[in-house]
Amino acid sequence: HVQLVESGGGLVQPGGSLRLSCTPTSPQFAVDDNDMAWFRQTPGSACEMVSSISTIRHIWYADSVKGRFTLSVDHTQNIVYLQMNNLKPEDTAVYYCAAGALGYSGAECPPAFGGYWGQGTQVTVS
Secondary structure (H helix, E strand, C coil), X not given: CCCEXXXXXXXXXXXXXXXXXXXXXXXXXXXXXXXXXXXXXCXXXXXXXXXXXXXXXCEEECCCCCCCXXXXXECCCXXXXXXXXXXXXXXXXXXXXXXXXXXXXXXXXXXXXCCEEECCXXXXXX
């Protein structure tokens, strides 16, 4: 059973930066071999994919974060990062790392089934 662990969330002022990390608990799970994505959710809103990287290394960003967020992968350490700059209050959400959930669009993060998801990390911009 693969688990993904997010870290790096916290409280930051508008205009500030945070870097989220996503690490699989199993070293046998290679992020390079999986579609990886970052999602976020605020209370009352649907689960939103904000960035993703496919197995062919195509990186995608939601329009709302384009130019401010950067997804990267440390291939040696097997970690997926989300660098978030120029944060805005509307970026406040619980952020989730997921594998095998590319393109997921649903009401809840994480969904009842499908892919591997982390437990989420809170990002508050205020």
